[in-house]
Amino acid sequence: MKKIFGFIIAAAAALLCTMSCCNCGDEYGYVIKNGVAVYNTPARPADQVSMIGFAVEPIETVRVGFIGLGDRGDGAVNRFTYIDGVEIVALCDIEEDRVNDMQKLLAERGKPAADAYFGSRDAWKELCQREDIDLVYIVTDWKMHTPMAVYAMEQGKHVAIEVPATTSIAECWQLVNTAERTQRHCMMLENCVYDFFELTTLNMAQQGLFGEIIHAEGAYIHNLDPYWKNYYEGWRYEFNKVNRGDVYPTHGLGPACQVLNIHRGDKMNTLISMDTKAFNGLKVAEQFGETEYANGDHTITLIQTEKGKIIEIQHNVVTPRPYNRMYQVEGTEGFANKYPNEGYSIRTEGRNFDEHKAVDDLTGSASDGEAYLSDEVRDALMEQYKHPIARDIEEKAKQVGGHGGMDFIMDYRLIYCLQNGLPLDQDVYDAAEWSCLGELTRVSIENGNIPVVMPDFTRGDWNKLDGLTLAIKK
Numbered sequence: 053m054k055k056i057f058g059f060i061i062a063a064a065a066a067l068l069c070t071m072s073c074c075n076c077g078d079e080y081g082y083v084i085k086n087g088v089a090v091y092n093t094p095a096r097p098a099d100q101v102s103m104i105g106f107a108v109e110p111i112e113t114v115r116v117g118f119i120g121l122g123d124r125g126d127g128a129v130n131r132f133t134y135i136d137g138v139e140i141v142a143l144c145d146i147e148e149d150r151v152n153d154m155q156k157l158l159a160e161r162g163k164p165a166a167d168a169y170f171g172s173r174d175a176w177k178e179l180c181q182r183e184d185i186d187l188v189y190i191v192t193d194w195k196m197h198t199p200m201a202v203y204a205m206e207q208g209k210h211v212a213i214e215v216p217a218t219t220s221i222a223e224c225w226q227l228v229n230t231a232e233r234t235q236r237h238c239m240m241l242e243n244c245v246y247d248f249f250e251l252t253t254l255n256m257a258q259q260g261l262f263g264e265i266i267h268a269e270g271a272y273i274h275n276l277d278p279y280w281k282n283y284y285e286g287w288r289y290e291f292n293k294v295n296r297g298d299v300y301p302t303h304g305l306g307p308a309c310q311v312l313n314i315h316r317g318d319k320m321n322t323l324i325s326m327d328t329k330a331f332n333g334l335k336v337a338e339q340f341g342e343t344e345y346a347n348g349d350h351t352i353t354l355i356q357t358e359k360g361k362i363i364e365i366q367h368n369v370v371t372p373r374p375y376n377r378m379y380q381v382e383g384t385e386g387f388a389n390k391y392p393n394e395g396y397s398i399r400t401e402g403r404n405f406d407e408h409k410a411v412d413d414l415t416g417s418a419s420d421g422e423a424y425l426s427d428e429v430r431d432a433l434m435e436q437y438k439h440p441i442a443r444d445i446e447e448k449a450k451q452v453g454g455h456g457g458m459d460f461i462m463d464y465r466l467i468y469c470l471q472n473g474l475p476l477d478q479d480v481y482d483a484a485e486w487s488c489l490g491e492l493t494r495v496s497i498e499n500g501n502i503p504v505v506m507p508d509f510t511r512g513d514w515n516k517l518d519g520l521t522l523a524i525k526k
C-alpha cells in the first residue's frame with residue numbers, strides 16, 4: 053500500500069515538473085507541458101451548430117448599418133454606394149462630424165440619408181437593435197471588433213468585421229460560439245485574398261499548376277511612420293505599446309491559408325514565433341512622449357499544418373522598408389512570388405499538361421523550374437487563369453478602387469453571396485484562425501519562443517470540406 057502511495061506521489065511530482073499551468077482555469081486557456089504551450093479546444097455546447105458551409109435564404113436587398121467612420125470606414129461606405137441591391141440604413145461613429153461627412157457622401161452619390169448615431173460610445177447598440185438591418189459592418193479599432201460583432205449577432209444581424217476580427221483566443225471562441233448559437237454569418241473583412249495576383253494564383257493552385265502546395269508565406273510589412281497619429285485616440289499605438297507578437301497577421305495569413313485549404317482539408321497545428329527587440333518601436337513611443345514599447349520591430353512566425361505543410365508569416369510596421377505582403381506559394385511542381393516582382397516558375401519536364409490550357413505557352417518557354425517564366429509568358433498565363441470572380445468584376449473594381457480594387461471585390465462578394473443565399477467566402481472559423489496569431493505568437497515569444505499547439509476552432513470539422521470554394525450562383 054505504502055509503495056502504491058509513494059508511486060502516486062512521485063508521478064504527481066513528475067507531472068508538476070513537466071507541466072506549468074497558465075490560465076488553466078480558463079476553458080480557452082493553455083497549459084505548458086514539456087516546453088510546449090497546448091491550447092484547449094472546448095467541446096461544442098449542445099445548443100450550437102457548426103457553421104461549416106453555412107448559408108441563409110437569399111436576401112434580395114441587403115440593408116446595412118456601418119459602425120466606425122474613420123479612415124477605413126469612409127472608404128467602405130463609399131464602396132457600398134456602388135453595389136446594387138444595397139440600402140445604407142444607418143451610420144454610427146462617436147464623432148458627429150464623421151457621420152455628417154458620410155451623409156454628404158450619400159447625397160453626392162444620389163442615395164437617401166441614413167439614420168445617424170453618434171455622441172456616445174454605446175450609440176452603436178441602438179443601431180444593432182434595429183429591426184430593419186440585415187448586416188452590421190464594423191470598422192472600429194481592434195478592441196471593439198468582437199464585442200460589437202457578438203452583440204450584433206445576438207440581435208439577429210449578420211456581421212462583417214475589419215481585420216483582425218479578435219485580439220485574444222477568448223474572443224475567437226466568443227465569435228465562433230455566438231455565430232454557431234445564433235446561426236448568423238460572421239465574416240472578417242480580409243481584403244488581401246481578393247487582390248488580383250492572389251486570386252489568379254489561387255485559381256492556378258486549385259487547377260494543379262503548382263502540383264501539391266507544400267509551403268506558403270505572407271506578411272504585413274508596412275512602415276506606418278506617417279500614420280501613427282491618425283488613428284482615433286492613438287488606438288493602434290496603444291495596442292502595440294503593450295503587446296508583443298504578430299498583432300496584425302491576417303493580410304499575410306489569409307491568402308496563405310486559402311491556398312493551403314486550411315479547415316477545408318488541412319489545419320494549422322503548431323506555431324513558433326520570434327521577434328526582434330523594439331528598436332524603432334521606441335521611436336514610435338517617442339512620438340507619443342513615452343519611453344516604453346513592447347512590440348518587436350520584426351516578428352517571424354512559422355506554422356506547421358496537419359498535412360505536413362509550412363506557413364511563414366511576418367510583421368513589421370516600423371522600419372523604412374518598401375511595402376511587402378511577401379505572398380509566396382511553393383508547390384511540388386511550381387512556385388509563385390508576388391513581391392517585389394510578380395512571377396511564376398513551373399516545372400514542365402515530364403509533366404502532362406493536357407488538362408491545363410496554358411500548355412502551349414509553357415512548353416519550350418519555361419526554364420523548367422529554375423528561373424521565372426518570362427514576363428510575356430507570365431502575362432499570358434495570368435490571363436488564362438484569371439479567377440472567374442475577377443473576370444466578372446475587375447473593371448468596375450478598378451474604377452471604384454480601394455487598394456487598387458480588391459476592397460470592392462471583397463464587398464461585392466459579401467453582398468453577392470447574401471443576395472444569392474450562398475456560403476460566404478470567409479466563414480467565422482477563418483476569422484478566428486487568421487486572427488488567433490495575435491495571442492498565440494505572444495505566448496510563444498513570452499515563454500522563450502516555445503511551440504504553441506493551436507486550438508481547433510472547427511472542433512474536428514476541419515476535414516469536412518474538400519478545398520476552398522468561392523461560391524457562384526448556378
Ligand SMILES: NC(=O)c1ccc[n+]([C@@H]2O[C@H](COP(=O)([O-])OP(=O)(O)OC[C@H]3O[C@@H](n4cnc5c(N)ncnc54)[C@H](O)[C@@H]3O)[C@@H](O)[C@H]2O)c1
Nearest residue numbers: 120121122123124125145146173191192194214215283284
Ligand atoms: N483591410 C485593410 O486593408 C484595412 C486598412 C485600414 C484599416 N483597417 C482596419 O479598419 C479598422 C479601422 O481602422 P481606421 O484606420 O479606420 O481607424 P480610425 O481610427 O481612423 O477609425 C476608427 C473609427 O472608429 C470610431 N469608433 C471607435 N469606437 C467607436 C464606438 N464605440 N462607436 C462608434 N464608433 C467608434 C472612431 O471614432 C473612428 O472614427 C481597424 O480594425 C483596422 O485594422 C483595415
